[in-house]
Amino acid sequence: MNIEQLSKRLETVFEYIPNQSTLADIGSDHAYLPCYAVLKGKVTYAIAGEVAEGPYQSAVNQVVDANLTKQIEVRKGDGLEVISSGEVSCVTIAGMGGTLIAKILEEGKSKLTSTMRLVLQPNIGSVNVRKWLQTNGWAIVNESILREDNHIYEVICADFQTTNALTEQELLMGPFLLKEKNEAFVQKWNEEKKQLHQILQSLDQAKETPEVREKKKKIVRDITLIEEGLK
Template sequence: MNELKLSKRLEEVVKSIPKGARIADIGSDHAYLPCYAYLQGYITEAIAGEVVEGPFQSAKDQVKKVDLENVIDVRKGNGLAVLEKGEVDCVTIAGMGGTLISTILEDGKEKLEGVTRLILQPNIGAINVRKWLLDNEWEIIDEKILEDEKRIYEIVVAERGEAKKPYGDELESGLLVGPVLRVEKNEAFVKKWTHELAHLKQIASRLSSSAQTEESKQKLARFQQEIKLIEEVLV
Protein backbone atom coordinates (compact mmCIF):
# COMPACT_ATOMS: atom_id res chain seq x y z
CA MET A 1 0.00 0.00 0.00
CA ASN A 2 2.90 2.38 0.69
CA GLU A 3 4.39 1.78 -2.76
CA LEU A 4 2.45 4.67 -4.31
CA LYS A 5 4.87 6.97 -6.16
CA LEU A 6 4.29 10.60 -7.08
CA SER A 7 5.96 12.82 -9.65
CA LYS A 8 8.61 15.13 -8.27
CA ARG A 9 6.35 18.18 -8.65
CA LEU A 10 3.44 16.58 -6.76
CA GLU A 11 5.80 15.40 -4.03
CA GLU A 12 6.80 19.03 -3.54
CA VAL A 13 3.13 20.05 -3.37
CA VAL A 14 2.57 17.45 -0.63
CA LYS A 15 5.57 18.72 1.35
CA SER A 16 3.82 22.09 1.67
CA ILE A 17 0.71 20.58 3.31
CA PRO A 18 0.58 21.30 7.06
CA LYS A 19 0.81 18.08 9.11
CA GLY A 20 -2.61 16.88 10.23
CA ALA A 21 -4.51 18.94 7.64
CA ARG A 22 -7.84 18.11 6.06
CA ILE A 23 -7.35 18.80 2.37
CA ALA A 24 -9.35 19.22 -0.80
CA ASP A 25 -7.44 18.28 -3.94
CA ILE A 26 -9.23 19.94 -6.82
CA GLY A 27 -8.78 18.37 -10.25
CA SER A 28 -7.47 15.30 -8.46
CA ASP A 29 -7.24 13.11 -11.57
CA HIS A 30 -6.33 9.65 -10.19
CA ALA A 31 -6.36 10.92 -6.57
CA TYR A 32 -2.67 10.03 -6.29
CA LEU A 33 -1.89 13.18 -4.33
CA PRO A 34 -4.40 12.71 -1.46
CA CYS A 35 -3.65 8.96 -1.27
CA TYR A 36 0.08 9.60 -1.05
CA ALA A 37 -0.39 12.48 1.43
CA TYR A 38 -2.41 10.23 3.75
CA LEU A 39 -0.08 7.25 3.46
CA GLN A 40 2.90 9.51 4.25
CA GLY A 41 1.20 10.89 7.35
CA TYR A 42 0.61 14.46 6.15
CA ILE A 43 -3.19 14.54 6.29
CA THR A 44 -6.03 13.10 8.36
CA GLU A 45 -8.66 13.14 5.61
CA ALA A 46 -9.28 14.45 2.11
CA ILE A 47 -11.82 15.33 -0.53
CA ALA A 48 -10.73 14.55 -4.09
CA GLY A 49 -12.67 16.67 -6.57
CA GLU A 50 -12.86 15.84 -10.28
CA VAL A 51 -15.23 17.20 -12.91
CA VAL A 52 -14.50 14.73 -15.75
CA GLU A 53 -16.16 11.29 -15.59
CA GLY A 54 -13.08 9.23 -16.61
CA PRO A 55 -10.67 10.70 -14.03
CA PHE A 56 -13.47 10.69 -11.43
CA GLN A 57 -13.87 6.93 -11.83
CA SER A 58 -10.07 6.49 -11.84
CA ALA A 59 -9.86 8.42 -8.57
CA LYS A 60 -12.55 6.23 -7.00
CA ASP A 61 -10.74 3.09 -8.18
CA GLN A 62 -7.41 4.32 -6.81
CA VAL A 63 -8.85 5.18 -3.38
CA LYS A 64 -10.49 1.76 -3.21
CA LYS A 65 -7.26 0.06 -4.32
CA VAL A 66 -5.31 1.49 -1.36
CA ASP A 67 -8.24 0.93 1.01
CA LEU A 68 -8.72 4.59 1.93
CA GLU A 69 -12.44 4.98 1.22
CA ASN A 70 -13.06 5.85 4.87
CA VAL A 71 -10.69 8.87 4.78
CA ILE A 72 -10.73 10.09 1.15
CA ASP A 73 -14.07 11.15 -0.28
CA VAL A 74 -14.05 11.30 -4.09
CA ARG A 75 -16.63 13.78 -5.41
CA LYS A 76 -17.67 14.75 -8.90
CA GLY A 77 -18.14 18.45 -9.52
CA ASN A 78 -16.68 21.62 -10.95
CA GLY A 79 -13.88 23.26 -8.95
CA LEU A 80 -14.69 24.18 -5.37
CA ALA A 81 -18.37 23.27 -5.89
CA VAL A 82 -17.51 19.84 -4.43
CA LEU A 83 -16.90 21.46 -1.02
CA GLU A 84 -19.08 22.66 1.82
CA LYS A 85 -17.84 25.55 3.94
CA GLY A 86 -15.56 24.46 6.77
CA GLU A 87 -14.92 20.93 5.51
CA VAL A 88 -11.21 21.42 4.88
CA ASP A 89 -8.41 23.72 6.00
CA CYS A 90 -6.08 23.31 3.01
CA VAL A 91 -6.77 23.30 -0.74
CA THR A 92 -4.39 21.95 -3.37
CA ILE A 93 -4.82 22.63 -7.09
CA ALA A 94 -2.07 21.24 -9.31
CA GLY A 95 -1.39 20.69 -12.99
CA MET A 96 -3.64 23.32 -14.57
CA GLY A 97 -3.03 26.68 -16.22
CA GLY A 98 -2.81 29.72 -13.98
CA THR A 99 -5.90 31.31 -15.55
CA LEU A 100 -8.02 28.21 -14.83
CA ILE A 101 -6.75 27.99 -11.24
CA SER A 102 -7.64 31.66 -10.71
CA THR A 103 -11.11 31.10 -12.17
CA ILE A 104 -11.70 28.10 -9.88
CA LEU A 105 -10.70 30.17 -6.83
CA GLU A 106 -12.79 33.17 -7.88
CA ASP A 107 -15.89 31.13 -8.70
CA GLY A 108 -15.69 29.23 -5.41
CA LYS A 109 -14.52 32.05 -3.14
CA GLU A 110 -17.27 31.52 -0.59
CA LYS A 111 -16.18 27.88 -0.15
CA LEU A 112 -12.77 29.05 1.12
CA GLU A 113 -14.21 30.04 4.48
CA GLY A 114 -12.17 28.15 7.07
CA VAL A 115 -9.39 27.34 4.59
CA THR A 116 -6.06 28.55 5.98
CA ARG A 117 -3.67 27.45 3.22
CA LEU A 118 -3.70 27.27 -0.58
CA ILE A 119 -1.07 25.23 -2.44
CA LEU A 120 -1.22 26.00 -6.14
CA GLN A 121 0.86 24.50 -8.93
CA PRO A 122 0.14 26.21 -12.25
CA ASN A 123 1.72 24.62 -15.34
CA ILE A 124 1.77 28.03 -17.04
CA GLY A 125 0.66 31.56 -16.18
CA ALA A 126 1.69 31.67 -12.53
CA ILE A 127 1.35 35.47 -12.72
CA ASN A 128 -2.43 35.04 -12.92
CA VAL A 129 -2.42 33.02 -9.70
CA ARG A 130 -0.30 35.63 -7.92
CA LYS A 131 -2.61 38.43 -9.09
CA TRP A 132 -5.66 36.59 -7.73
CA LEU A 133 -3.95 36.00 -4.38
CA LEU A 134 -2.96 39.67 -4.20
CA ASP A 135 -6.48 40.87 -5.01
CA ASN A 136 -8.03 38.55 -2.42
CA GLU A 137 -5.73 39.13 0.57
CA TRP A 138 -3.80 35.86 0.43
CA GLU A 139 -0.14 36.28 1.34
CA ILE A 140 2.48 34.17 -0.44
CA ILE A 141 4.47 32.47 2.32
CA ASP A 142 6.55 30.16 0.12
CA GLU A 143 7.28 29.34 -3.50
CA LYS A 144 9.17 26.53 -5.18
CA ILE A 145 10.46 26.09 -8.71
CA LEU A 146 11.78 22.78 -9.97
CA GLU A 147 12.50 20.78 -13.09
CA ASP A 148 10.64 17.50 -13.49
CA GLU A 149 10.76 15.37 -16.65
CA LYS A 150 12.38 18.26 -18.59
CA ARG A 151 9.62 20.72 -17.67
CA ILE A 152 9.89 23.52 -15.14
CA TYR A 153 7.08 23.95 -12.60
CA GLU A 154 6.26 26.60 -10.03
CA ILE A 155 4.43 26.01 -6.74
CA VAL A 156 2.85 28.90 -4.85
CA VAL A 157 1.89 28.52 -1.18
CA ALA A 158 -0.34 31.17 0.40
CA GLU A 159 -2.13 31.90 3.66
CA ARG A 160 -4.49 34.70 4.61
CA GLY A 161 -2.52 37.78 5.56
CA GLU A 162 -0.78 40.85 4.17
CA ALA A 163 -0.92 40.14 0.45
CA LYS A 164 1.51 42.91 -0.56
CA LYS A 165 4.12 42.09 2.08
CA PRO A 166 6.25 39.56 0.10
CA TYR A 167 6.64 41.97 -2.82
CA GLY A 168 8.20 44.92 -1.02
CA ASP A 169 8.75 47.73 -3.50
CA GLU A 170 8.97 45.42 -6.51
CA LEU A 171 5.39 44.39 -7.15
CA GLU A 172 5.61 44.16 -10.94
CA SER A 173 8.65 41.87 -11.10
CA GLY A 174 7.39 39.87 -8.11
CA LEU A 175 4.10 39.11 -9.85
CA LEU A 176 5.93 38.04 -13.00
CA VAL A 177 8.69 35.83 -11.56
CA GLY A 178 7.61 35.24 -7.95
CA PRO A 179 8.49 37.32 -4.86
CA VAL A 180 10.18 34.38 -3.10
CA LEU A 181 11.69 32.77 -6.20
CA ARG A 182 13.42 35.97 -7.34
CA VAL A 183 15.34 36.09 -4.05
CA GLU A 184 16.44 32.45 -4.10
CA LYS A 185 17.20 32.38 -7.86
CA ASN A 186 17.92 28.64 -8.01
CA GLU A 187 19.08 26.76 -11.10
CA ALA A 188 15.56 26.00 -12.38
CA PHE A 189 14.60 29.69 -11.96
CA VAL A 190 17.60 30.92 -13.94
CA LYS A 191 17.00 28.30 -16.66
CA LYS A 192 13.31 29.20 -17.01
CA TRP A 193 13.78 32.96 -17.18
CA THR A 194 16.89 32.83 -19.41
CA HIS A 195 14.81 30.82 -21.90
CA GLU A 196 11.82 33.15 -21.49
CA LEU A 197 14.03 36.20 -22.00
CA ALA A 198 15.42 34.86 -25.28
CA HIS A 199 11.88 34.05 -26.45
CA LEU A 200 10.56 37.54 -25.59
CA LYS A 201 13.50 39.20 -27.34
CA GLN A 202 12.73 37.25 -30.52
CA ILE A 203 9.09 38.36 -30.43
CA ALA A 204 10.05 41.98 -29.68
CA SER A 205 12.53 41.97 -32.54
CA ARG A 206 9.87 40.75 -34.99
CA LEU A 207 7.34 43.30 -33.73
CA SER A 208 9.75 46.23 -33.92
CA SER A 209 10.60 45.49 -37.57
CA SER A 210 7.00 44.99 -38.73
CA ALA A 211 4.29 47.49 -39.60
CA GLN A 212 3.47 49.56 -36.52
CA THR A 213 -0.24 49.53 -35.75
CA GLU A 214 -1.29 50.95 -32.39
CA GLU A 215 -1.98 47.45 -31.14
CA SER A 216 1.46 46.16 -32.13
CA LYS A 217 3.10 49.20 -30.52
CA GLN A 218 1.33 48.43 -27.25
CA LYS A 219 2.35 44.78 -27.46
CA LEU A 220 5.95 45.76 -28.13
CA ALA A 221 5.99 48.12 -25.14
CA ARG A 222 4.59 45.34 -22.93
CA PHE A 223 7.21 42.84 -24.11
CA GLN A 224 10.00 45.41 -23.68
CA GLN A 225 8.88 46.03 -20.11
CA GLU A 226 8.89 42.29 -19.36
CA ILE A 227 12.36 41.98 -20.91
CA LYS A 228 13.60 44.81 -18.67
CA LEU A 229 12.13 43.19 -15.55
CA ILE A 230 13.60 39.75 -16.34
CA GLU A 231 17.03 41.20 -17.14
CA GLU A 232 17.05 43.06 -13.81
CA VAL A 233 16.10 39.89 -11.92
CA LEU A 234 18.70 37.72 -13.66
CA VAL A 235 21.61 40.07 -12.91
Protein backbone atom coordinates (compact mmCIF):
# COMPACT_ATOMS: atom_id res chain seq x y z
CA MET A 1 0.00 0.00 0.00
CA ASN A 2 1.19 3.53 -0.84
CA ILE A 3 -0.18 6.93 -1.89
CA GLU A 4 -0.86 5.62 -5.39
CA GLN A 5 -2.44 2.29 -4.40
CA LEU A 6 -4.58 1.97 -1.28
CA SER A 7 -5.69 -1.22 0.42
CA LYS A 8 -9.21 -2.39 -0.43
CA ARG A 9 -10.57 -1.12 2.89
CA LEU A 10 -9.05 2.36 2.50
CA GLU A 11 -10.13 2.50 -1.14
CA THR A 12 -13.67 1.85 0.12
CA VAL A 13 -13.32 4.68 2.66
CA PHE A 14 -12.04 6.93 -0.14
CA GLU A 15 -15.06 6.15 -2.33
CA TYR A 16 -17.40 7.58 0.34
CA ILE A 17 -15.56 10.92 0.60
CA PRO A 18 -17.61 13.58 -1.27
CA ASN A 19 -15.97 15.38 -4.18
CA GLN A 20 -14.30 18.70 -3.37
CA SER A 21 -14.23 17.96 0.35
CA THR A 22 -12.02 19.42 2.99
CA LEU A 23 -10.91 16.36 4.91
CA ALA A 24 -9.63 15.39 8.34
CA ASP A 25 -8.23 11.87 8.52
CA ILE A 26 -7.91 10.93 12.19
CA GLY A 27 -5.31 8.28 13.03
CA SER A 28 -3.80 8.84 9.60
CA ASP A 29 -0.67 6.72 10.14
CA HIS A 30 1.39 7.26 6.95
CA ALA A 31 -1.15 9.76 5.57
CA TYR A 32 -1.81 7.44 2.65
CA LEU A 33 -5.53 8.26 2.49
CA PRO A 34 -5.28 12.09 2.46
CA CYS A 35 -2.36 11.97 -0.01
CA TYR A 36 -4.30 9.67 -2.32
CA ALA A 37 -7.48 11.77 -2.03
CA VAL A 38 -5.62 14.99 -2.90
CA LEU A 39 -3.72 13.38 -5.79
CA LYS A 40 -7.01 12.05 -7.19
CA GLY A 41 -8.51 15.56 -7.04
CA LYS A 42 -11.30 14.50 -4.70
CA VAL A 43 -10.12 16.57 -1.74
CA THR A 44 -9.03 20.21 -1.94
CA TYR A 45 -7.33 20.34 1.47
CA ALA A 46 -6.64 17.75 4.15
CA ILE A 47 -5.50 17.42 7.73
CA ALA A 48 -3.75 14.23 8.78
CA GLY A 49 -4.08 13.74 12.54
CA GLU A 50 -1.87 11.44 14.63
CA VAL A 51 -1.44 11.13 18.38
CA ALA A 52 1.75 9.02 18.46
CA GLU A 53 5.14 10.46 17.57
CA GLY A 54 6.26 7.64 15.23
CA PRO A 55 3.17 7.64 12.97
CA TYR A 56 3.12 11.46 13.11
CA GLN A 57 6.68 11.64 11.74
CA SER A 58 5.84 9.00 9.13
CA ALA A 59 2.90 11.11 7.96
CA VAL A 60 5.03 14.29 7.87
CA ASN A 61 7.70 12.54 5.79
CA GLN A 62 5.10 11.08 3.43
CA VAL A 63 3.49 14.46 2.77
CA VAL A 64 6.88 16.10 2.20
CA ASP A 65 8.03 13.29 -0.12
CA ALA A 66 4.80 13.60 -2.12
CA ASN A 67 5.29 17.38 -2.42
CA LEU A 68 1.84 17.97 -0.94
CA THR A 69 2.69 20.30 1.96
CA LYS A 70 0.48 23.07 0.52
CA GLN A 71 -2.59 20.82 0.39
CA ILE A 72 -2.05 18.59 3.45
CA GLU A 73 -1.20 19.61 6.99
CA VAL A 74 -0.05 16.95 9.44
CA ARG A 75 -1.01 17.72 13.03
CA LYS A 76 -0.16 15.91 16.24
CA GLY A 77 -2.95 15.52 18.75
CA ASP A 78 -5.55 13.20 20.28
CA GLY A 79 -8.60 12.52 18.13
CA LEU A 80 -10.55 15.52 16.91
CA GLU A 81 -8.48 17.99 18.92
CA VAL A 82 -6.34 18.39 15.78
CA ILE A 83 -9.15 20.28 14.01
CA SER A 84 -11.04 23.48 14.74
CA SER A 85 -14.81 23.79 14.63
CA GLY A 86 -15.94 24.46 11.08
CA GLU A 87 -12.61 23.55 9.51
CA VAL A 88 -13.51 20.43 7.50
CA SER A 89 -16.53 19.04 5.67
CA CYS A 90 -15.62 15.34 5.99
CA VAL A 91 -13.94 13.29 8.72
CA THR A 92 -12.54 9.80 8.22
CA ILE A 93 -11.49 7.45 11.02
CA ALA A 94 -10.24 4.02 9.95
CA GLY A 95 -8.52 1.04 11.51
CA MET A 96 -9.60 1.42 15.15
CA GLY A 97 -12.05 -0.39 17.39
CA GLY A 98 -15.64 0.80 17.34
CA THR A 99 -15.58 1.76 21.02
CA LEU A 100 -12.54 3.99 20.46
CA ILE A 101 -14.07 5.59 17.35
CA ALA A 102 -17.26 6.36 19.30
CA LYS A 103 -15.15 7.82 22.15
CA ILE A 104 -13.21 10.05 19.72
CA LEU A 105 -16.46 11.31 18.19
CA GLU A 106 -18.08 11.91 21.57
CA GLU A 107 -15.11 13.80 23.00
CA GLY A 108 -14.71 15.92 19.88
CA LYS A 109 -18.30 16.39 18.69
CA SER A 110 -18.14 20.15 19.27
CA LYS A 111 -15.62 20.23 16.40
CA LEU A 112 -18.11 18.74 13.92
CA THR A 113 -20.35 21.80 13.51
CA SER A 114 -19.76 22.12 9.75
CA THR A 115 -18.84 18.51 9.07
CA MET A 116 -21.50 16.94 6.88
CA ARG A 117 -20.04 13.47 6.41
CA LEU A 118 -18.33 10.87 8.58
CA VAL A 119 -16.68 7.82 7.00
CA LEU A 120 -15.81 5.31 9.71
CA GLN A 121 -14.08 1.95 9.46
CA PRO A 122 -14.19 0.10 12.78
CA ASN A 123 -12.13 -3.09 12.97
CA ILE A 124 -14.50 -4.47 15.61
CA GLY A 125 -17.52 -3.23 17.56
CA SER A 126 -19.33 -1.49 14.70
CA VAL A 127 -22.54 -1.56 16.78
CA ASN A 128 -20.96 1.05 19.10
CA VAL A 129 -20.34 3.35 16.14
CA ARG A 130 -23.91 2.99 14.88
CA LYS A 131 -25.33 3.69 18.34
CA TRP A 132 -23.26 6.88 18.64
CA LEU A 133 -24.35 8.05 15.19
CA GLN A 134 -28.03 7.50 15.93
CA THR A 135 -27.83 9.19 19.33
CA ASN A 136 -26.07 12.25 17.89
CA GLY A 137 -28.17 13.03 14.83
CA TRP A 138 -26.16 11.26 12.12
CA ALA A 139 -27.89 9.03 9.58
CA ILE A 140 -26.16 6.07 7.99
CA VAL A 141 -26.48 6.62 4.23
CA ASN A 142 -24.36 3.71 3.01
CA GLU A 143 -22.20 0.83 4.25
CA SER A 144 -19.78 -1.73 2.89
CA ILE A 145 -18.41 -4.98 4.24
CA LEU A 146 -15.38 -6.63 2.67
CA ARG A 147 -12.75 -9.26 3.27
CA GLU A 148 -9.06 -8.44 2.92
CA ASP A 149 -6.02 -10.38 4.17
CA ASN A 150 -8.17 -12.78 6.22
CA HIS A 151 -9.95 -9.93 8.02
CA ILE A 152 -13.50 -8.69 7.54
CA TYR A 153 -13.95 -4.93 7.61
CA GLU A 154 -17.04 -2.73 7.76
CA VAL A 155 -17.15 0.84 6.44
CA ILE A 156 -19.96 3.10 7.64
CA CYS A 157 -20.86 6.31 5.82
CA ALA A 158 -23.05 8.82 7.70
CA ASP A 159 -24.45 12.28 6.98
CA PHE A 160 -25.54 14.87 9.52
CA GLN A 161 -29.06 16.16 10.21
CA THR A 162 -31.07 13.42 8.58
CA THR A 163 -33.41 11.06 10.36
CA ASN A 164 -32.58 7.41 10.38
CA ALA A 165 -34.07 5.49 13.31
CA LEU A 166 -32.48 2.05 13.37
CA THR A 167 -33.86 -1.17 14.81
CA GLU A 168 -31.88 -3.22 17.31
CA GLN A 169 -30.93 -5.60 14.51
CA GLU A 170 -29.84 -2.78 12.18
CA LEU A 171 -27.66 -1.29 14.90
CA LEU A 172 -25.97 -4.65 15.39
CA MET A 173 -25.58 -5.78 11.78
CA GLY A 174 -25.92 -2.64 9.66
CA PRO A 175 -29.05 -1.47 7.79
CA PHE A 176 -27.48 -1.53 4.32
CA LEU A 177 -25.40 -4.64 4.97
CA LEU A 178 -28.54 -6.53 6.04
CA LYS A 179 -30.14 -5.82 2.69
CA GLU A 180 -27.12 -6.85 0.63
CA LYS A 181 -26.02 -9.90 2.67
CA ASN A 182 -22.84 -10.43 0.67
CA GLU A 183 -20.38 -13.26 1.27
CA ALA A 184 -18.26 -11.34 3.80
CA PHE A 185 -21.40 -10.40 5.78
CA VAL A 186 -22.62 -14.01 5.95
CA GLN A 187 -19.16 -15.25 6.94
CA LYS A 188 -18.73 -12.63 9.64
CA TRP A 189 -22.07 -13.25 11.31
CA ASN A 190 -21.81 -17.05 11.14
CA GLU A 191 -18.46 -16.72 12.93
CA GLU A 192 -19.96 -14.28 15.47
CA LYS A 193 -22.87 -16.64 16.12
CA LYS A 194 -20.47 -19.54 16.69
CA GLN A 195 -18.46 -17.47 19.19
CA LEU A 196 -21.61 -16.40 21.02
CA HIS A 197 -22.73 -20.03 21.35
CA GLN A 198 -19.32 -20.88 22.83
CA ILE A 199 -19.60 -18.03 25.34
CA LEU A 200 -23.10 -19.18 26.23
CA GLN A 201 -21.82 -22.70 26.90
CA SER A 202 -19.13 -21.28 29.20
CA LEU A 203 -21.69 -19.22 31.08
CA ASP A 204 -23.86 -22.30 31.53
CA GLN A 205 -20.98 -23.77 33.56
CA ALA A 206 -20.61 -20.62 35.66
CA LYS A 207 -22.26 -19.90 38.99
CA GLU A 208 -25.74 -18.46 38.47
CA THR A 209 -25.78 -14.79 39.47
CA PRO A 210 -27.94 -11.84 38.33
CA GLU A 211 -24.99 -10.61 36.23
CA VAL A 212 -24.54 -14.00 34.55
CA ARG A 213 -28.27 -14.27 33.87
CA GLU A 214 -28.32 -10.82 32.28
CA LYS A 215 -25.28 -11.63 30.14
CA LYS A 216 -26.84 -14.88 28.95
CA LYS A 217 -30.09 -13.08 28.14
CA LYS A 218 -28.24 -10.55 25.97
CA ILE A 219 -26.27 -13.26 24.15
CA VAL A 220 -29.43 -15.24 23.42
CA ARG A 221 -31.02 -12.04 22.12
CA ASP A 222 -28.01 -11.31 19.87
CA ILE A 223 -28.01 -14.87 18.52
CA THR A 224 -31.70 -14.52 17.66
CA LEU A 225 -31.07 -11.22 15.87
CA ILE A 226 -28.17 -12.72 13.93
CA GLU A 227 -30.13 -15.80 12.91
CA GLU A 228 -33.01 -13.62 11.72
CA GLY A 229 -30.61 -11.35 9.88
CA LEU A 230 -28.97 -14.24 8.06
CA LYS A 231 -32.28 -15.57 6.70
